[in-house]
Amino acid sequence: MIAQVITYLRERPAMLKWLFIAYLGFALVFDFFADRSDAHFWGDQIIGFWAIFGLLGCLLMIVFCKGLSHVWLERDTDHYDK
Amino acid sequence: MTSSIFMHPAALFIVGALLLPLFRKFNAQKIWLVVVPLLAFIQIRYLPASFGTVEWMGFELQFGRVDQLTMVFLHVFTLMALIGSIFGLHVKESGQHAAAWLYVAGSLGTTLAGDYLTVFVFWELMAFASVFLIWYRKRTRSIEAGYRYLLVHVVGGLILMAGIFLRYQNVHDLSFNLIAPDTATLGDYLIMIGFMLNAAVPPIHAWLPDAYPEATVTGAVFMCAFTTKTAVYVLARGFAGYEVLAILGAIMTLYGVGYAVIENDARRILAYHIVSQVGYMVCGIGIGTHMALNGACAHAYAHILYKALLFMGVGCVLEMTGRSKLSELGGLYKYMPLSLVFTVIGGIAISGFPLTSGFVSKSMIITAAGADHQTIIMLMLSLAAVGTFLSVGIKLPYYIWFGPNDPGIKPKEAHWNMQVGMFMAAFMCIFLGVYPDYLYNMLPYAVEYNPYTSYHLAETFHLLGFTGLGFYVMVKYLKPHDVSNLDLDWFYRKGALVFMWVAKKPINAANEWVSNVYQNIGLRFTMATARALSWFDWEGIDWALDGSAKSVVKAGEQARQLQTGKLQHYIGAAAGLVFVVLIVVVLV
Numbered sequence: 001m002i003a004q005v006i007t008y009l010r011e012r013p014a015m016l017k018w019l020f021i022a023y024l025g026f027a028l029v030f031d032f033f034a035d036r037s038d039a040h041f042w043g044d045q046i047i048g049f050w051a052i053f054g055l056l057g058c059l060l061m062i063v064f065c066k067g068l069s070h071v072w073l074e075r076d077t078d079h080y081d082k
Numbered sequence: 083m084t085s086s087i088f089m090h091p092a093a094l095f096i097v098g099a100l101l102l103p104l105f106r107k108f109n110a111q112k113i114w115l116v117v118v119p120l121l122a123f124i125q126i127r128y129l130p131a132s133f134g135t136v137e138w139m140g141f142e143l144q145f146g147r148v149d150q151l152t153m154v155f156l157h158v159f160t161l162m163a164l165i166g167s168i169f170g171l172h173v174k175e176s177g178q179h180a181a182a183w184l185y186v187a188g189s190l191g192t193t194l195a196g197d198y199l200t201v202f203v204f205w206e207l208m209a210f211a212s213v214f215l216i217w218y219r220k221r222t223r224s225i226e227a228g229y230r231y232l233l234v235h236v237v238g239g240l241i242l243m244a245g246i247f248l249r250y251q252n253v254h255d256l257s258f259n260l261i262a263p264d265t266a267t268l269g270d271y272l273i274m275i276g277f278m279l280n281a282a283v284p285p286i287h288a289w290l291p292d293a294y295p296e297a298t299v300t301g302a303v304f305m306c307a308f309t310t311k312t313a314v315y316v317l318a319r320g321f322a323g324y325e326v327l328a329i330l331g332a333i334m335t336l337y338g339v340g341y342a343v344i345e346n347d348a349r350r351i352l353a354y355h356i357v358s359q360v361g362y363m364v365c366g367i368g369i370g371t372h373m374a375l376n377g378a379c380a381h382a383y384a385h386i387l388y389k390a391l392l393f394m395g396v397g398c399v400l401e402m403t404g405r406s407k408l409s410e411l412g413g414l415y416k417y418m419p420l421s422l423v424f425t426v427i428g429g430i431a432i433s434g435f436p437l438t439s440g441f442v443s444k445s446m447i448i449t450a451a452g453a454d455h456q457t458i459i460m461l462m463l464s465l466a467a468v469g470t471f472l473s474v475g476i477k478l479p480y481y482i483w484f485g486p487n488d489p490g491i492k493p494k495e496a497h498w499n500m501q502v503g504m505f506m507a508a509f510m511c512i513f514l515g516v517y518p519d520y521l522y523n524m525l526p527y528a529v530e531y532n533p534y535t536s537y538h539l540a541e542t543f544h545l546l547g548f549t550g551l552g553f554y555v556m557v558k559y560l561k562p563h564d565v566s567n568l569d570l571d572w573f574y575r576k577g578a579l580v581f582m583w584v585a586k587k588p589i590n591a592a593n594e595w596v597s598n599v600y601q602n603i604g605l606r607f608t609m610a611t612a613r614a615l616s617w618f619d620w621e622g623i624d625w626a627l628d629g630s631a632k633s634v635v636k637a638g639e640q641a642r643q644l645q646t647g648k649l650q651h652y653i654g655a656a657a658g659l660v661f662v663v664l665i666v667v668v669l670v
Binding site: 034 | 575
């Protein structure tokens with residue numbers, strides 16, 4: 001049953017994409033109505049701050065970590081056995 | 083008071099472990115595996131505040147000390163022992179279950195201990211029992227990893243012991259309580275380092291991602307729950323409010339998650355991610371406010387359940403397919419959909435989705451950092467939350483159950499007992515998210531925190547949604563390859579090779595040269611000296627005294643001739659002697 005539902009969804013990638021975009025839009029609109037009286041620092045006052053933080057953080061983390069892995073850390077899985 | 087030791091939950095697990103082979107013989111191992119942890123889970127509610135105090139060689143050992151801080155850890159440890167034992171029901175080897183239970187006993191014993199000596203004893207029990215959970219995998223790699231694990235933990239134990247000795251010399255008191263940061267001395271810091279090694283605080287963390295991926299399927303489920311979280315407990319008990327812990331904890335969260343983003347082996351990803359998650363707790367302990375300590379305990383509770391759930395999920399895949407590398411997996415949703423659902427529940431809980439346990443626990447620590455005006459630490463923790471959702475929330479399930487690969491395998495769904503174990507953990511993840519007061523009521527301090535505010539919800543919607551967008555954009559770049567990444571274990575793994583080379587080549591050669599010299603010159607000289615001394619002793623000194631040595635030798639020679647060497651003669655002589663003695667006793 002679960003597998004069938006997932007297969008049904010996987011066959012409709014465009015629908016999933018629009019649902020995801022709709023969710024992101026909802027999250028941004030929701031932020032306008034959030035109660036900011038208990039802010040801890042300047043970022044909490046900016047609408048959409050955590051959206052930018054999440055997107056940039058995610059992209060930078062992928063670029064930085066994957067890059068570091070490629071140029072330095074990456075080894076064969078039997079590196080220590082050699 | 084000594085008899086009250088037997089109501090110690092650790093005693094229950096130790097006796098339970100010892101009796102396991104017996105129950106296996108009568109085909110009742112599965113029942114016993116459920117009964118004992120269930121008893122322990124019920125029993126901890128009835129523990130008195132203090133029990134099992136023993137005088138030993140002038141030290142007062144306290145095996146049981148129960149307060150709110152102990153209780154929250156006892157609760158989750160015994161619950162986890164129950165879930166883990168159910169998950170492992172299909173494993174027939176009693177030895178593996180016994181090792182797991184002795185390990186649990188070590189963890190419970192440490193949690194309940196009221197003095198450092200008791201802590202140390204149970205601490206070592208944990209290390210020595212858990213290594214068998216690695217060795218039971220029985221592959222060469224696991225055996226090697228087990229030895230490295232053991233060596234690192236022995237070193238950690240020695241540092242802890244040195245700290246305990248120094249502390250005793252300084253304050254003549256071994257009771258295990260909070261050490262105020264301004265009174266801490268070298269000994270106290272050594273104790274802290276010993277604890278930090280088990281909490282996998284970088285740079286002494288590499289044992290964890292080295293060992294856990296090599297453990298057995300059920301072994302890893304136990305290991306991910308107990309060692310690090312026991313360390314979190316002892317740090318919270320002894321070292322709350324140390325700023326160094328707040329900084330190291332924040333670094334940990336990013337260090338662990340960074341490796342989780344780039345690793346390929348699913349269990350190695352999860353292992354690195356333990357480092358990240360324990361970082362939140364260590365950071366909370368370092369901040370040291372009531373809210374931060376509450377957050378650390380709540381996060382330990384929630385983390386044990388969802389991290390175990392994730393280890394169970396990928397453990398099921400490993401059990402059914404024999405594979406755990408993302409580059410060798412893909413498209414399993416058709417064959418193992420239930421494992422997918424449970425793993426995704428673990429994944430969204432660890433990422434802090436609303437209505438899951440991560441949402442109500444992680445945010446406490448982040449809010450506590452914000453309330454303490456530690457903005458940089460707060461942003462580091464938030465960034466680690468982004469990486470968490472990226473690596474464990476999306477990447478891990480995506481490449482195992484969907485993904486671009488088609489490995490062409492059609493595994494069956496996992497055993498029923500594994501699914502029950504996963505169900506229990508998944509239930510708790512959602513239950514705590516829906517009803518956080520169940521968790522908050524257990525915490526050491528009164529909670530004035532409501533996670534379900536509109537701002538926290540908005541923040542979470544953004545962080546998770548836009549991290550998902552980042553993944554969607556970069557998915558091609560994240561494709562896993564069959565590699566592993568260097569970490570700080572390089573120093574001792576390569577260092578050991580250098581040591582072995584030195585031992586083999588220069589030291590061995592020098593040793594041989596010295597022994598040659600000794601054989602040729604030294605030995606002859608020694609023999610000649612010995613002969614000369616012997617002659618002097620025999621002829622010179624004996625003559626000078628009274629010739630007694632020569633007469634002893636003569637008497638010995640005569641006695642030797644009396645001895646025939648036949649057993650019946652000796653028995654006969656002994657019987658005769660007894661007879662003579664009897665006659666003397668009766669007549670006199």
